[in-house]
Amino acid sequence: MNELSPHIPDLDLITLYSEKGTTLFSRISPWTKALMLVLIILFVSIDKSLILAVCLYLIVLALYRLSCLPIKKLFQWYMMPFIFVLSLVLILMWNEPGNPIFSLSVPYFSLTLTDNGLLLLLTLLFKSLATVTYSLFFLMTTKYNYFSAMIYRVFPSPIDQIFLMSYRFIFMTLKMVDSMIKALRSRGGGLLKSTRRQSKMFAEVFALTMIRSYDRADRVNKAMEARGFNGKYVAATRIPGIGFGEYFTMLVAATMAIYLIWFVKLPF
Amino acid sequence: MAHIHLPDGAFSIQWIITWWIIAIIILGLCLYWLKKVKKIDNKKITLAAMLTAASFAIFQINIPLFGGVHMNLTPLIGMLAGPAIGAIIVLIVNIFSAAIGHGGWGMIGANLLVNVTEVTVAYGIYKALGKINLDTFSKAGIGTITGVLFGNITMILIILISGIQGVNQDIPNTLYGLSLLAAVNMGVAIIEAFITGYVVSYIKRVRPDMLAEVTPVAATAK
């Protein structure tokens, strides 16, 4: 999807890796990876130490690397998570109680960055990067049909149906949007003109995306009814179960996490 | 979208669970209503899936204004799908977003509450303005601005209540910081309002039946 942004993960590329992957991580049970995701989220929510956050991040990064996934792309994709963390913390990190590192004062206004403020930023950043990296690792090592079967098992109807169908439709919609923007660019539409003209042009693209999604929903629904759709469809892929070794690894990981969080005193 | 997806690690575990529970209750109510009261049909399901995909795809478009803006058009979802299906749509969009690293998994509960507020308020305002003599562009624009405003307020409340892990400032200080954040958000909301206004008036012109949720009159008149 070259007309879209390079800093947003490209679903086609992700799917390519997940379909072609042959490393150990592509073979272990998707359920294991899902449970590990839960463990990681719990970990970053409970943990208060920067050191542990960095360690977790490095471990996840190593997993990512070991699965032969593209590192350069990963760093490009960090952009949005970075912005989200910064926009939240960049404002809150000032004037934290602690030892001042840096201070800025203009009339009526003073900003002080303390060690705790900086720590706050870094900790949240690493925690966030750890989960982001793990999510992408999960996506890029798990086959699409396993995901669909998991969605089918986990969510109640009709959420599962909407979810599954939208999972498929996203690819079609992205292609459609991509070609629309290409067509616009081929007539000189991609260049920055007036703000007003530019917003109008994008609004027209968005409106068309919506309208055509509507029409397409109509046609897809017809095609489904032609095959007897009665409000339920089944994702039938068999998902590999969790192996003994995988249970064991998770147990060890969980125990270690608990030990590190509650029984080890770290400087920060 | 309030344009901020709260990242994982921002809230402590108690609050993550709390917001999730509230979100699940709201979703449960929506599901109950859709199944028992509204009797959702197959077509609505397909349509919701399409809107989910469209909303996710639209977010991926980089608008080259002010160095790059992304739109999520959550208020528009409200106007097209109504609040109940809208809630399911934003849930799925949030899950997709979390999967590619935009917003935390643990934060889906909280993010969902913010989005549901936007969806519901935008829907309500647009519908309420239906009786007033106002052009579609303004109605949709006002709906969007108000929706995003309330979404922002919800977000500030959620952050104030749960607190960011590691932040030890007093409430006024935090509030001050968050208001700044909200102000930036409202700036983006103005672009979003303009765009949503255009989008809705385009749709109104070409496919008025798509706005049946908010203007039932137009649908029957067709």
Added chain:
Amino acid sequence: MTISQQKRNEHACNICAADANELIHVDCASHIYPDGSLGIHGMCFRVLEKEIVALCGPNGSGKSTLIEHLNGLLRPTSGSVTVMGKNIDLSHADIWRDVGVVFQRSDDQLFAPTVLDDVMFGPINMGISVEQARTEAMGALKAVGAENLSDKMPGYLSGGQKRLVCIAGVLAMKPRVIAMDEPTSDLDSLHAEIVENIILNLKKNHGISIVVATHDLDMAARISDRVCIVKDGSIIAEGKPSSIFYDKNLIEMSGLRQPKVVQIYEGITKNLGIVMENYPITADELVKTIAPMIRQN
């Protein structure tokens, strides 16, 4: 040359109503879309057992609208549609089991995350178990030569592969009739040939009747037993390909062009001022007709 040129009167259909091996009978059906445009109008059409019927007509003539009537996706505003002796207005719930539809755009039909899920969708809706549905689905995929695609994501298939999977999805339900809407329009000639062969095969080996809507009169000439010319929402002529396609006035009046083979044969005979004796409609037949003319002279 005998064309059963149907008069647009109400009794047109009653004549054929008695046919015993009739699978579908569309009796003077009209359909007006909500926005007032006329989809079909006074349409009389039938499908017999084990035949391939081609619907040929210009853009917007109502081919797709007719096809959607065949399995109850659309209901006629007036007139009636009878499938396997059942009126679709009265007992519509099961019509989709008897008549499968392959839509114009494959992308709209392939909605499931994987090819296998998609092909299993129909059988599961018929109420059989998941295991059995899987078997049916694999069988159908095999019948179209696409069994190796079963784990793939539909989005990543080529145009031709998508079309095969769509056909398999319908075939898996073992319908009596399959209607295909422009099955070869976006395919290259090799893939188009594959689809043509599948169509012929479905009739021959599975005993399925097939309705094909198409712009490609050459293809229609090659595969169909009967051609219906659709114009302005109704069938203005039907008959054997050889008789329909040699009626130049009829074809041009309908906003079409004769198949290449016919154009060439007519060109030659006209150029020489001789009378046509045969009516070749495929390239092979044309060669067989002309070669002796050159030789015998």
Added chain:
Amino acid sequence: MTISQQKRNEHACNICAADANELIHVDCASHIYPDGSLGIHGMCFRVLEKEIVALCGPNGSGKSTLIEHLNGLLRPTSGSVTVMGKNIDLSHADIWRDVGVVFQRSDDQLFAPTVLDDVMFGPINMGISVEQARTEAMGALKAVGAENLSDKMPGYLSGGQKRLVCIAGVLAMKPRVIAMDEPTSDLDSLHAEIVENIILNLKKNHGISIVVATHDLDMAARISDRVCIVKDGSIIAEGKPSSIFYDKNLIEMSGLRQPKVVQIYEGITKNLGIVMENYPITADELVKTIAPMIRQN
């Protein structure tokens, strides 16, 4: 029969580089999509002044990818593309003025609320006044015979009408080259003929060079001055339609089928065991070739 069968070596292009009336020169360009699939590979291609070039190749051979390189929508991963003497990597901003693209799906191209707005979009982006843009747009609509559609909403047009509007939208920018991606695939034969005539007319009356990607070899034979056979991302053969399409091995090896006319002529000559003398490629030519054979015998 002379086919300039290009060897896949790096110097293939240097030979033709000196051509003075060359508008576009694709020099050994390769494009790898982000997901690793090969769009084009070692592609050498050029467009001269006032010519119609047909790109023929099976599904997925890289025709659309090549077309998107012609006006800078895609950049080659390696190799280079030169348009009107300017390398698109260095000075890309204006390429879209010189080369217009009509996409495979009209729907993707028509985005404005009315036909006129849509056709005016290009001219306005070129920086001219709205009034002038309106004049240009109406002129372009007239050139394709669609001036009466100007107030309509694009969504409600028929397939053929949409295609005409797309062509007008490109024409309004007065490009030197127009590339069309399967312009007739979803059209009936009458509309296809209209589009064919517009293509011929654009070359004759406006002096525009046209690149047409198509599966329809019969159409390619009728309209093109030069045919390029695309396979696996590069051009494996190019030449006059009469020489390319009579090379059965080449065509079949590329995964295509010869045009109907050629199949018939070859069939006849083979059946009679005579040597081909002419190489007819349109129905008219075939008739003119065969009729005397029958008469003179």
